[in-house]
Amino acid sequence: MPKKPFSKPELLSPAGDLLRAKTAILFGADAVYLGGKKYSLRSRAGNFTMEDIRKACEFARAHGSRIHVTVNEIPHEGDLDGIEDYLKELEDCGVTAIIAASPSILRLAKETTGLEAHCSTQMSITNSAAARVMHDLTGCDRVVLARECTMAEIQAINDTLDLETEVFIHGGMCVNYSGRCILSNHMTLRDANRGGCAQSCRWHYRLYENDSLLSRESCLFTMGSKDLSAGEHLYSLMHAGVSSLKIEGRMKTEFYVASITHAYRRMIDEIYETKAPLSQERLACYRHEIAMAQNRETFPGNYAGIGGSSSIIYHENSDANVNHAFLGRVIQSTSDSLILETRNPFELGDVVEVMEPGKELRSFTITAMKDEELGVILKSKTPMRHVEIRCGFPVAEGALLRKGSV
Ligand code: SF4
Structure with missing residues (x-):
């Protein structure tokens, strides 16, 4: 039996600007995560000025929601200048938590502010021992588990740990270990771990051995992962005692944010009310809702074991399928x-x-x-x-x- 009680987890939605933050909150997000202009990944997501973060916090507070701010770039020497003042400014705006990938930033937030500190998925926490070390070292309040965790591992981590956990339930996946990829750095000089990923794994390729083309000229392929869509695993995640269920996509449109948030809001509420997994019929209904806003193929993630070849989009795809709904x-x-x-x-x-x-x-x-x-x-x-x-x-x-x- 899990040690944590069956409770309703936080639904955490992404926002790339103030309009999308408000949209996510109106459509049912318990909390929204967003990036500021400094120290954050997703440098192309627009990201929020301090004034917009303050406005997002005011709107969230008025609707019983919360704002988490990503401070999650992998900082190099010199990148941390001014970080303490920045964290204090976030606190002053009314931010609830920061999500950071650097132990020093997590600890600084706990030592110098009243902000919650959430350990980013960039830290690839896949076991309770690592989570405990991170907590002991930094005082962090929550760990965002690696997308590579299986359901059995998530259950075991929650059974062992008296610490909040957060997991992804929907959105983009890396074909490499999340956040530990320098494909983009090599191919475009854009650093994936400092917010610049050019999604090189999704480009179209031909396969050569020396000068010989191995694939047919017309047969381009990609290496990108399908998107995660974990509706069928929500009950198990809630049963495991996960505290927060997170939707990926700070660069996604307001329509995507609204549709996906709305669908998962209703799924979580329905599971919490019935204390049972969703029926196949209800799942099909929600999948249809999600498909109205989704333009990439999806798979249920690694929850039933690390996804094999069926989790990869090999064929020329799919991103071109722009959604006009x-x-x-x-x-x-x-x-x-x-x-x-x-x-x-x-x-x-x-x-x-x-x-x-x-x-x-x-x-x-x-x-x-x-x-x-x-x-x-x-x-x-x-x-x-x-x-x-x-x-x-x-x-x-x-x-x-x-x-x-x-
Ligand atoms: S290139 Fe692909 S696998 Fe690498 S970080 Fe970017 S999205 Fe992830």
């Missing part, structure tokens, strides 16, 4: 119409679904619409326009519209 964000609504800030094209007669925080999906058919500048239109083709659409019921500001079926 997202139609826009509702910025205003009356009793029978809404104003949409548009993203992808749609037209009269299209069936659309309304994704509203905390509510079941609702559908309607577009029967009339008006562009704020062009007047009555039959088709909306341009992103970031304001289009009024008749929908027959009130919709909350911040709801998202996607293509659907009645």
